[in-house]
Amino acid sequence: MDTAPRHRSAQKGRLAGRHALVTGGGRGIGLAIARALSEAGAEVTVLGRDMAALERTIAARAARHAVTADVTIEEAVVHALGEAAERAGPIDLMICNAGAAETAPFQATSNEMLRRMLDMNFTSVVYAARAVLPAMVERGFGRIVAVASTASLKGYPYVSAYVAAKHATLGLVRALALETARKGVTVNAVCPGFTDTDIVAHSVERIVAKTGRTPEEAMGELTKHNPQGRLVRPEEVADAVSWLCGEAAASVTGQAIAVAGGEV
Structure with a gap:
């Protein structure tokens, strides 16, 4: 039996009154997260460097607001988050998706x-x-979710810098979860496997260019990591993020939730 309509109905309004900010919200997983949070009732701001992509997210009714920033520059992040808070209220749900x-x-x-x-x-x-933790602690509520990767949980060849960075992210999540455990704030990571996004499409292009394999063969190199034999869908990652943002996940903190078909 298809229970998807009932599921969507149950989710509607679950995050009403919450302001969510999603970095990298113009495409791929970030766009899917913005849409899922909006459908759950949150007021969503998307952040990125490409305003045209962010405006498409708003046009698709996956978000209500957009701010631009380079997430690698602290002053730009602080300014953008401050601007978002002025428009839509304090940030309750901070989704760190850019990568x-x-x-x-x-x-x-x-x-x-x-x-x-x-x-x-x-x-x-x-x-x-x-930028967001002090106000979350003061209000006694907050959700921080880092969209990490299975590269937070295992190694992959030829991406050592990426793997090291994602491992560091998971370490930060676990440390912050302990620091905020009694303050009404949860900090978690969602760790997708290879997902149907632009990043994977570019990976396929690189494999084809370097090895001469067909696109189908190159895609097979990526999907073989997933025991289900497929790419993860962005919506599947978004659903995990949305759940972590709700009251039902109040006791879930410091976790790395793999969305990877059993890979890890």
């Missing part, structure tokens, strides 16, 4: 690449958490 991946063998991984991966995938989470 990027670059590939190279370890010996060819430059210090510059390492810094880029750390800045985008780890330090950006530090900046966002630092």
Whole structure:
């Protein structure tokens, strides 16, 4: 029996009165998260560098507000989050989704690449958490969710900088969860496997270009990691994030929830 309509009805209004901010909210997983939170009743602000993409998110009714910032620059993050709070009220749900991946063998991984991966995938989470936590603690409620990766939980070859950054993110999540455990705030990570997004599409293009394989063969290299034999859907990641933001997940903190078909 298809229970999806009943499920959506049960979710509607669950996050009413909450202001959510989603970084990287213009496409892929971020767009799906923004839509899921909006459908659950939250007032959603999306943040990114591409205003055109953010405006498409608003046009699709997946969010109500948009702010632009480079998440690797702390002053820009603080300013953008302050602007969002002025428009829609204090940020109750902070979703740190922005991220990027670059590939190279370890010996060819430059210090510059390492810094880029750390800045985008780890330090950006530090900046966002630092900006919102004081007010969350003062109000006695808050949710911080980092969209990490299965690369937070295991290693992958040729992406050592990315893996290191994602492991750091999970360590930060676990530490912050303990610091805020009695303050009404939860801090968690959602760890998708290979997901049907632009990042994976670009990975397929790189495999084809470097190896001469067909796109189908290149996709097979990625889907073989998932015991279900497929890519994760962005909506599946978004549903996990939405649940973590609700009252029913109040006792869930410091967790790494893998959305990966049993890979880890």
